[in-house]
Amino acid sequence: MGTGKRGLLTAALTVVCAVTALAAPGTAFAEAARTPAPTPSGSPAAPTPPPNKDLEKVREQLDGLYHDAAVATDAYNAAEEKAKQQSAEIVSLAKKIVEGQERLKTLKNQAGAAARSQYRTGGLPPTAQFLLSADPGQFLDGAGLVLQGQQATKKLLGEMTRTQQELREYADDASAQWKKLEAGRKAKAAAKKRIERQIDAAEKLESKLKEKEKERLAKLEETAALKAQTAWLDTGVLKDTAGKASTRGEKAVRFATAQLGKPYVWGAEGPDSFDCSGLTSQAWAAAGHPVPRTSQEQWRQLAHVDVKDMRPGDLIIYFADASHVAMYVGDGAIIHAPRPGRTVTVAGAGSMPILGVVRPDA
Incomplete structure (x- = not known):
């Protein structure tokens, strides 16, 4: 079996195992609270001391810092x-300006040619020339030519005026877009600073912990997630949920599954790392159905569905x-990119406060 197939099989088995544990109501949190297994000597292992309030506060602080970093991301x-x-709009406008300038140049050349022609005829306008003619035939021919000349001149001047007006409008639009671009760059730079500040504060907070405290902190986080997941499952929310993934939804789930283990990096959308919405947007792009880039725009623009009606491939906000x-993959489980320092992983869909569910291909 090739390495690619082995990787996909491993990822699929990981999902299946995780989903089996996550989907059983009333058991996930209970498992964490069972009596420790006996030691090799036959006596029960010493129970883990209950988490102290200080460490719980650290967990809450970290959650707050990483949440703020997610908002800034x-x-x-x-x-x-x-x-x-x-x-892209500025580039498009620049092309229009260049085309307009070329067209205006051509029109000016045409106007110059008309002026040179008038000079060669002695400076008399066509109207005066045919009125001074004594030949009736020439008079009639000249009348038609004068009319054509007047219409052509009027059309030429009108086109030059319109072209000049369009150029002014294009220039104004380009200037406005440039100002927006500069404002956007400032907003992006400010968001980057906020992200880095929040992550730096979280890392400094974690660095103060001893190794055993870090282990206990990880257990605290796991316990809190399992407790939330179990409480969510115990509501019976999945009782009537039997939605089958659409063809595109299946493709999106396959893409997300193939990314398991890749690191979270804020602002990343693959192929080697992802943030939360980078993962979901790229999964649906791979399925042939692009969605908005950010979680907030995914919530705002995509069709909302009831939690009890969700199906694999739907996005949980x-x-x-x-x-x-995160992407719902069925049986109460999600695949998501959690936060800095973590990797794309399987988790319980109810392990975090759910705002709602959206369906990209509704």
């Missing part, structure tokens, strides 16, 4: 997307400010 990604659109997103 969404702002950064939104500014990045706007910058791409505005840059978390927290009241829509600052996190």
Whole structure:
């Protein structure tokens, strides 16, 4: 079996095992609370001391810092997307300006040719020339030519005026887009500073912990997630959920599954690392159905569905400010890119506060 197939099989088995544990109501949190297994000597292992309040406060602080970093990451990604659109618009306007300038140059050349022709005829306008003619035939021919000349001149002048007006409008639009681009760059730079500040504070906080405290902190986080997942499952939310993934939804899930183990990097959208919305947006792009880049825009623009109606491939939006997103893969599980320092992983869909569910291909 090739390495690619082995990798996909390993990832698929990981998902299956995780989903089996996550989907059983009332068991996930209970498993964490069971009596420790006996030691080799036959006596029960010493129970882990209960988490102290200080360590719980550290966990809450870290959650707050990484949440704020996620909000800033969404702002950064939104500014990045706007910058791409505005840059493309400026390029388009620049092309129109160049084309307009070429057209105006051609029109001016035509006007110059008409002026030179008038000079060669003695400076008399066509109207005066045919009125002074004594030949009736020439008079009639001249009348037609004068009319044509007047219409051509009027058309030429009108086209020159319109072209000059268009050039002014294009220039004004380009200037406005440039100002927006500069404002977007400032917003992106400010968001980047906020992200780096929040992550730096979180890392400094974690660096103060001893190794055993870090282990206990990890257990605290795991316990909190399992408790939330179990409480969510115990509501019976999945009782009537039997939605089958669409063809594109299956492709999106396959893409997300193939990214398991890749690191979270804020602002990243693959192929080697992802942030939360980078993962979901790229998964649906790979499925042939592009979606907005940020979790907040995914929540705002995509069709909302009830949690009980969700199916694999749907996106679950978390927290009241829509600052996190994950892909539902069925049986109460999600695949998501959690936060800095973590990798793309399988988790319980109810392990974080759910804002709602959206369906990209509704």
